[in-house]
Amino acid sequence: MPLNIQERIRQKQTLSLCGHKMQFTLLGSSPTENDIKNFSEIKEEWERRNQDGMRTKAVYTQKGLGDAGILYYYDYKGRVKSRLISYEDGYVIISHNDQNGDRVLESIYYRDADGVEHIDSYDDKYLYRKTFGGEENPGVWIDHPKMEHGFPEIPLVTKRGNVAWNDVQDLITVYEIIYNIFLVIQKRHGWGILYIRGKIREDVRKIAGSVILNDTSLDGNGSAEFKAPPSPQGMIDTLNSLFEQIQIGSSTTFLLPKDVKSSGDISALAIMLTQSLDIEGATQGVIDWQNFADKMVRLFVAGLAKEKVNKKENENAVTEYGRLRISAKFKIWRPFNETEYNQMLVTLNKAGIISQKTAIEKNTISTPDEEMRIKREEPKKKESKEINEDGKEKLIYQDNQGRN
Known part of the structure; x- marks a missing residue:
């Protein structure tokens, strides 16, 4: 009977890496209001198009099959989209590097629904497609005209490594x-087993549901006992x-309900000690997957900018989005108290240790456009001061019409 240990290790390691959403940070000392607006739009579209889900699928696939990829492309309406490339679905990823280890070409081998073999290769500008055979040219690889894929770099993000x-x-x-x-x-x-010794009569009697065994031997040394294994x-x-x-x-740490002995709150330190194996493994995983996260975000931002231009929503999107310096990182998942964590951010912000921007980005309930929402509320509030009965100042907020 096979056990499901491999799958549980795979799921647990995927959770440790992808249990939280991708963490975005807009770098730069003084981003403009337009930069903040574009940054909020990117995060909104990232969430709306379930890119965190696509990232989780890629990690889960690589942890189970050894390699995985995400291919970015434009659909027939010019919208940027992505799909998972995995061996499980019939795709074989073939990566080509130069002498320095830099990726120069990504190729995908697959068969279509009719069983025809294809090889799609991507460089920084073009898609090259080869098809094997066919009715007119059996046994020959046929080259198709190259096509521009529309991205500033290879639109396939890949990761190869050992299974979990x-x-x-x-x-x-x-x-x-x-x-x-x-x-x-x-x-x-x-x-x-029931061990019986002696000469037992063949006619066994029952009294009140119990079996009575009578020893008829002359010495009367008969006995019956249950021998435990x-x-x-x-x-x-x-x-x-x-x-x-x-x-x-x-x-990987496996905790079951029977392993939790305390009925009260468990401290964060106890959780970290209990799950130290998961945290150590995920810490290394964050490093290993950083290039994957960076390229995934770069391709999504580039594709989204071109989509905005095609839809005439922002004709300068390519330039404006390209100017943004966005940092994207995996965040290690671990059980924690959200209330205490958010309160910690508030305390640090009031103490001047972290900025309001950091508190907005790091807390657990902010929406992708939280910073823009706060900026929209600021003009509607005018701060004035009023003296309380005890002589202390009190902040009064008024709208544009002077109402409290």
Whole structure:
């Protein structure tokens, strides 16, 4: 009987990396109001088009299959879109680097619904397509005219690496073997046996539902007892030890309701200590996936800018969006108290340690356009001061018509 350990490791590592939305920061000491507006639009469209979901699918796929890609393209209406490229769907990703390790070409091999083989290759400007055979040219690769893909760089974001359980596959195999042997032994010998000694009469009687056995031997030494099976504690200890090593080797912690002994609030430190393996593994994962996140955002922003121009919503979008310096990062997921976290941001902001902009970006309830909403509210409020009865100043907010 196979166990689902590999899938649970895959899901847990994906959660640790993608449990939070992508964290965006607009870099630059003095962004203009138009820059802030464009930045808010980008975050809104990122969320509306479920790019965090696409990112999570890519991570989940790579953790299970070894590689994954996200291809950005324009649909027939000129809208920027993305789709997952994975071996599970019949796509083979072939990456080509130069001598310095820089990516110069990304190729995708696949078969269409009719079974015809294709190879699509992308460089910084063009899409090159090859088709194998066909009715007119069987057994020959045919080159199609190259086409501009419309992005400033290769529109395919790829990530290749080991599967989530790569380092512990041998341990999982041993664990499954011992576990299945344990089940067979328990099924066959785990029930115990009734041991009867003596000369027992064939006519067995029942009294009140109980079976009465009569010993007819001359010495009268007959007896009956239930023999319990030997304790399987040694095998259970071995399984527990293997399971711990699987968690350590895969940087994954599995917590069940039975593992939580406290009925009150658990401190953040206790959570971090309990999930230190997950946090350590995810910390390395954030570093490994940083280039993936950067390119994903660059392609989305470039595609969105061109879409805005095509729709005549902003003819200068390519220039304006290209001027923005946007930092995008994965944020490690861990259980935490949102109220305490947001209160911490408020306290730090009031103490002058962090800016209001940082508090807006880092708190858990802000909308993508939160900064623009605050700016729209500022002109509607005029701050004045009034003296309380105790002699202290009190802030009064008024709208444009002077109403409190």
